[in-house]
Amino acid sequence: DDDDEVDDDADGVGGPTSDLVLPFAVGQVWQLTRSYNEGSHMDYGYDWVDDRYALDFALAGCAAWRQPIYPAREGVVEVVAYDDDGYGHYVLIDHGQGFKSRYAHFDEAQVYAGQQVTTDDVIGLCGNSGYVLDSACPEHPGTHLHFAFYQDGEAALPEPMSGHENFTTDCWYGHNGYTDCGDP
Numbered sequence: 038d039d040d041d042e043v044d045d046d047a048d049g050v051g052g053p054t055s056d057l058v059l060p061f062a063v064g065q066v067w068q069l070t071r072s073y074n075e076g077s078h079m080d081y082g083y084d085w086v087d088d089r090y091a092l093d094f095a096l097a098g099c100a101a102w103r104q105p106i107y108p109a110r111e112g113v114v115e116v117v118a119y120d121d122d123g124y125g126h127y128v129l130i131d132h133g134q135g136f137k138s139r140y141a142h143f144d145e146a147q148v149y150a151g152q153q154v155t156t157d158d159v160i161g162l163c164g165n166s167g168y169v170l171d172s173a174c175p176e177h178p179g180t181h182l183h184f185a186f187y188q189d190g191e192a193a194l195p196e197p198m199s200g201h202e203n204f205t206t207d208c209w210y211g212h213n214g215y216t217d218c219g220d221p
Contacts, residue, residue: 055197056110057109057110057186057195057199058107058109058110058156058199058212059109059198059201059210059211059212060094060107060140060182060184061094061105062105062107064211064212065104066209066210066217067095067096067182067210067211068094068095068096068097068208068209069092069093069204069205069206069207069210070094070171070181070206071091071093071206072093072204072206073194073204074089074090075206080192084190084191085137085139085187085190087185087187087192088183088185088192089192090185090192090193090195091183091184091185091192092183092184092185092204093181093183093184094182094184095171095173095180095181098173099173099174099175099177099180101163101174101180101181101182102164102174102177103144103162104163105147105159105161105162105163106160106161106163107156107157107158107159107160108130108138108140108156108160109138109156109184109186109195109198110130110138110156111132111153111154112130112138112154113130113131114129114148114149114150114154114160115129115130116128116150117148117149119167120167121167123141123168124141124166124167124183125141125143125166125167125169126141126142126145126161126164127139127141127146127183128146128148128160128161135189136186136187136188136193137186137187139183139185140160140161140183140184141167141182141183141184142163142164142179142180142181142182143162143163144161144163144164144165144166144177146160146161147159147161147162163180163181163182165177165180169181199211199212199214200212200213200214201216205218
């Protein structure tokens, strides 16, 4: 019976991604500074390092510096590590069913491998570790959050996430579908 089939594609139409939430606090609105397939958002040829659908979020000036970051979905922390050439301090969370998410460029991670986390747990503080570019924050250049979502080692669209689809660079995003693509 076709009515009993489960939609398990990461296609943004009610499958396993339907419960994703933005990785910052409710009430905050962050700017998307880099979207899908832009700049360094590419497939690096390794499992769980396909960042074609990664998203970079920041706040104006230095406001993002050390802001708490939360998981986009509950799961188990798989990796807490430092990568000097790219991600800096990062956390990789296993959400089950072949889905994982990465949060990179932390100033400081706040979790440990094996820890069960929910969307209410702080997993790290936004920073500028690893390879980052930008000058909006002179004291901490390049401060932003790099978020990537994967299915079975490949890039997966993180949609819908807090009611958002078709993320657009330079727009501001908040929870419950809030979007502002006009002049700030």
